[in-house]
Amino acid sequence: MKEIKHYINGEYVGSANGRLFDNVNPANGKVISRVHEAGREEVDAAVKAARAALNGPWGRMTVEQRTAILHKVADGINARFDEFLEAECQDTGKPKSLASHIDIPRGAANFKVFADLIKNVAAEAFEMATDDGTGALNYAVRRPKGVIGVISPWNLPLLLMTWKVGPALACGNTVVVKPSEETPTTTALLGEVMKEAGVPDGVYNVVHGFGGNSAGAFLTEHPDVDAYTFTGETGTGETIMKAAANGVRQVSLELGGKNAGIVFADCDMDKAIEGTLRSAFANCGQVCLGTERVYVQRPIFDEFVARLKAGAEELVIGPPDDERSNFGPLISLKHREKVLSYYQKAVDDGANVITGGGVPDMPAELAHGAWVQPTIWTGLQDDSAVVTEEIFGPCCHIRPFDTEEEAIELANSLPYGLASALWTENVTRAHRVAGQLEAGIVWVNSWFLRDLRTAFGGSKQSGIGREGGVHSLEFYTELKNICVKL
Numbered sequence: 001m002k003e004i005k006h007y008i009n010g011e012y013v014g015s016a017n018g019r020l021f022d023n024v025n026p027a028n029g030k031v032i033s034r035v036h037e038a039g040r041e042e043v044d045a046a047v048k049a050a051r052a053a054l055n056g057p058w059g060r061m062t063v064e065q066r067t068a069i070l071h072k073v074a075d076g077i078n079a080r081f082d083e084f085l086e087a088e089c090q091d092t093g094k095p096k097s098l099a100s101h102i103d104i105p106r107g108a109a110n111f112k113v114f115a116d117l118i119k120n121v122a123a124e125a126f127e128m129a130t131d132d133g134t135g136a137l138n139y140a141v142r143r144p145k146g147v148i149g150v151i152s153p154w155n156l157p158l159l160l161m162t163w164k165v166g167p168a169l170a171c172g173n174t175v176v177v178k179p180s181e182e183t184p185t186t187t188a189l190l191g192e193v194m195k196e197a198g199v200p201d202g203v204y205n206v207v208h209g210f211g212g213n214s215a216g217a218f219l220t221e222h223p224d225v226d227a228y229t230f231t232g233e234t235g236t237g238e239t240i241m242k243a244a245a246n247g248v249r250q251v252s253l254e255l256g257g258k259n260a261g262i263v264f265a266d267c268d269m270d271k272a273i274e275g276t277l278r279s280a281f282a283n284c285g286q287v288c289l290g291t292e293r294v295y296v297q298r299p300i301f302d303e304f305v306a307r308l309k310a311g312a313e314e315l316v317i318g319p320p321d322d323e324r325s326n327f328g329p330l331i332s333l334k335h336r337e338k339v340l341s342y343y344q345k346a347v348d349d350g351a352n353v354i355t356g357g358g359v360p361d362m363p364a365e366l367a368h369g370a371w372v373q374p375t376i377w378t379g380l381q382d383d384s385a386v387v388t389e390e391i392f393g394p395c396c397h398i399r400p401f402d403t404e405e406e407a408i409e410l411a412n413s414l415p416y417g418l419a420s421a422l423w424t425e426n427v428t429r430a431h432r433v434a435g436q437l438e439a440g441i442v443w444v445n446s447w448f449l450r451d452l453r454t455a456f457g458g459s460k461q462s463g464i465g466r467e468g469g470v471h472s473l474e475f476y477t478e479l480k481n482i483c484v485k486l
């Protein structure tokens with residue numbers, strides 16, 4: 001059986017404690033590899049390697065040298081595209097048709113975009129007057145923040161990890177990555193690409209394991225990490241923030257959501273249906289930006305529900321290699337238990353189950369997979385847990401509204417604020433509503449349309465800080481002001 005090891009100081013190493021855990025393909029329940037679980041010893045070795053590399057060749061490279069290497073990393077991912085694709089789809093069960101368009105290309109793009117950005121970004125300068133008339137000049141320079149702890153989730157493993165590692169390395173930092181225990185493979189494979197691209201040893205380190213009382217906690221408790229960037233659940237974000245408070249380390253947190261879609265009667269119905277289908281069901285509903293609450297203006301409510309139902313029922317459930325498949329399994333049987341508990345709760349709370357609500361019949365070879373049906377409900381009260389809590393599954397609740405004010409109030413009613421999608425052909429309304437939604441990202445007549453130069457992150461309990469474009473540079477560098485008396 002294949003073993004997945006830590007990548008520390010340019011070498012793949014096993015755990016001294018001898019502990020390994022199973023990596024399961026959620027499409028069929030088969031164990032695909034055994035993963036080493038880091039103890040404090042491996043985490044400490046990884047942090048030490050990262051510190052040494054920061055003070056070593058990486059820290060002394062020019063921006064041009066560093067960014068040329070990062071372009072080679074991106075090229076290296078593309079050169080081994082099929083290997084990354086296979087690994088990502090085995091770990092997650094997601095359709096290859098999805099991962100080949102989103103996960104792997106974005107893995108490469110995340111290095112190119114930030115390598116190019118860092119070469120062109122300016123820092124501020126201010127001339128000032130002084131009493132003696134000679135004046136002074138202030139100018140700022142950017143310096144790497146140091147050793148960055150990167151903790152990433154399982155839903156878009158390579159994409160979300162490189163979304164952090166790309167800018168961190170472009171800014172001259174070194175990293176210790178703790179990928180999700182569910183999806184260790186592409187993060188491990190990236191070590192080989194780093195080596196081939198000429199990234200010095202110790203710049204990119206990977207430790208595997210779980211969260212609490214395992215690699216995740218050991219990394220966030222390590223005193224020699226300068227800052228943490230985390231994507232995952234809001235509750236985990238709180239725990240990481242507390243750990244980072246020791247030593248006053250900065251955090252960037254991209255957390256959970258319960259995102260609203262708002263569909264006005266003046267929308268282009270075809271676009272609204274296509275976009276809402278993707279936002280509710282892509283990646284089996286396991287996208288932080290996904291829509292789990294849909295508010296539809298009353299005159300088009302029945303038509304919208306009927307068309308979304310028809311679209312959901314046309315989704316092709318199947319394994320990654322099936323070219324027709326556009327709907328894979330959940331990440332694990334454990335996560336399916338959680339999702340199915342909400343399916344049951346919806347019924348208990350009196351929902352109309354418009355479609356789905358259970359587990360699909362699958363052929364024998366897939367019977368042990370974490371399959372679940374795409375599900376749509378109507379008729380729930382606004383305070384049902386199904387409508388207020390993040391489920392992170394392929395499901396949404398649709399509720400009618402009458403006025404614009406009501407839609408805004410409903411959308412803003414929860415403590416989350418990650419993303420919203422609104423659908424209207426009235427341009428004035430689009431701007432007016434978008435400006436009032438409490439969310440870090442608002443899409444108008446689209447969903448998950450990403451320009452990597454833009455600010456990305458959540459408001460309220462959906463996160464702290466923004467990444468993307470210059471905002472990533474803000475987090476991954478220290479801006480130092482130098483004041484020169486003339």
Ligand SMILES: NC(=O)c1ccc[n+]([C@@H]2O[C@H](COP(=O)([O-])OP(=O)(O)OC[C@H]3O[C@@H](n4cnc5c(N)ncnc54)[C@H](O)[C@@H]3O)[C@@H](O)[C@H]2O)c1
Nearest residue numbers: 153154179180210211212216217232233236254255256288
């Ligand atoms: N806002 C965003 O950009 C964004 C993007 C993707 C996913 N998400 C969110 O992520 C969640 C799904 O991902 P998940 O289930 O992997 O999240 P999770 O919080 O369970 O785990 C994420 C990572 O944190 C680690 N971890 C868990 N407990 C830890 C601890 N005590 N200390 C240190 N590390 C710990 C895990 O091992 C994993 O690597 C959803 O809530 C989703 O909304 C948010």
Ligand SMILES: O=C/C=C/C=C(\O)C(=O)O
Nearest residue numbers: 155163286287288289450
């Ligand atoms: O599941 C969450 C998706 C997050 C997407 C990004 O962070 C991105 O597109 O950069």
